[in-house]
Amino acid sequence: MFAEPSEKTRDLLQRLNAFFDEHIYPNEERYLREMDEFRRAGNAWQISPLIEELKPLARAAGLWNMFLPHEHRGVPGISNLDYAPLCEVMGRVMWSAEVFNCSAPDTGNMETIERYGTEAQKEQWLEPLLRGEIRSGFLMTEPAVASSDATNIQCTITREGDEYVINGTKWFSSGAGSPHCQIFIVMGKTDPEAPRHAQQSMVLVPRDTPGVTVLRHLSVFGYDDAPHGHMEVQLENVRVPVANILLGEGRGFEIAQGRLGPGRIHHCMRSIGAAERALEMMCDRLSARVAFGRPLSEQSVWHERIAESRCMIDQARLLTLNAAHKMDTVGNKEARAEIAMIKVVAPNMSCKVVDWAIQAHGAAGVSQDFWLAEAYAHQRTVRIVDGPDEVHRNAIAKLELAKRKAAAQR
Structure with a gap:
């Protein structure tokens, strides 16, 4: 059912991957260097020159505000299912989403204002957010x-x-x-x-x-x-x-539920991208390193971990796509079980895969020389943001118990 992305997504995905190859991956070191220079100067809270340089290029490439779920003033919307592979790519580099005006919390905030705001609120705040000015x-x-x-x-x-x-x-x-x-x-x-x-x-x-x-x-x-x-x-x-x-007084909880559903699935999409990149790095490292007379990639313990990583990533991706499809077809409320499940599964999976990739890199894996330590810190945090694992597990269990109770009454 979800084996192939739509024609729209395939086109965007091709252009997005080309943009990453040309502008994102080659500039990862530059981004870190610029931010380190700001820190040494005593103020890290400054605009990234690199990101500001890349934003116009992303707009020119038609890779801007790709997250929008609904048409807005001539900008076509995109389904959650179509957005998933794009968001996954952006999860491979932590700072990249801002280049495309697709970063949290702005995406969730823009969706909130678009969905619940007045026309005056949209004009004052949504429009400059969509333009990437604020x-x-x-x-x-x-x-x-x-x-x-x-x-x-x-x-x-x-x-x-x-x-x-x-x-x-x-x-x-x-x-x-x-x-x-x-x-x-x-x-x-x-x-x-x-x-x-x-x-x-x-x-x-x-x-x-x-x-x-x-x-x-x-x-x-x-x-x-x-x-x-x-x-x-x-x-x-x-x-x-x-x-x-x-929206009005007393509607905050309602807005929060509407806002956090898309936010949660976006986190999961990015977590899958991070895990995919970690698996690639794991394989490359194991193939390049020799211990006890043979490449690490030939040792059975790493075969087990590579295989398990592939299974876990693909399982999480399919679960995420299923949730996205259900959100698109029956709405966020009806998809609450699927959203809760991916919010548990995806970051836990990503934590495990990144952890194995760190282990494959040895001491280098926990250093600043590789992306993996930063990735682990972020993925471990995703298990808490937008509701911790325990809250989502509780929600899933209640829904399952309710189904059995309803079946027994019938």
Whole structure:
């Protein structure tokens, strides 16, 4: 059913792979060198010259905003199933997605504003995001509560006349470190007395609003992920117009469910790309290294790991494509079990394959000389972002139990 990509995807995939061969892979070292120079100068939070150089080339190649699920002002949409192979390629190089304006959290934020925003909100924020002129941040997780349960969120959004007053602290706010970041989507409580899933709302908060303070960046396994960053942000008596609310008061949980479904599958697509590249590196390294008188690639333990990696990657890819197909045909809500399953399977698979690739490289695998240490740090983090494994496993189990209960009643 999913053996061959559509004609549209084959065309985009050919052009995307050609772009990677010409512009992305040859510049991986340059990107790291530029960012290291910024760090040594004392400020890593600067725009990447390389990415800014490549963006116009990507637009000229017709490789821009490829994630859009719906037609928007003449820009055709793409199905989740068609986007999957493209997103997988972008998962092979961590910073590459921004070149095509397809990076998180911007993709999720753009989809959210496009789907739930007013025309005025779209004009002010969506259009410059689509043009790649600005970036955005998503402020949901909080340090004081278990944010895997979004109903725990304590940030308050209180209406005073024609304004909302926002107070709270968020952390691991993706994208908030970029100098191009100009808009936040903030989730908080507008009515703590409402039913459990009707207490939360989402509101648009311009980055330069008085009372918004970026307290610090949070590293991930020692990586700062600059200039994108994961920041701790304080919101102290932040005032925004009532018109900045998304969809309406009490609709935040609904928006979160609509936003996180596509975000989760995009993470999984990229995880598959990372695992695929790790397997390639593993095979190359094993073929080039000799130990105990013969190439490592001839030793049976590595045959086992290579074979298992191929099986795991293809299984995860098929599961992801199935979820994408179901999202396209019956909607995100009906595909919630499939989304939950891939969110468990794909990052766990990628962690395992990258870990074996690190082992194949020996000490070099954990060094900065290879991409693998960075890849492992990122893939291990994906097991937490957009809901940890445990939450998704719990959701899958509940759906299975409900099916059996319904069958017994029949």
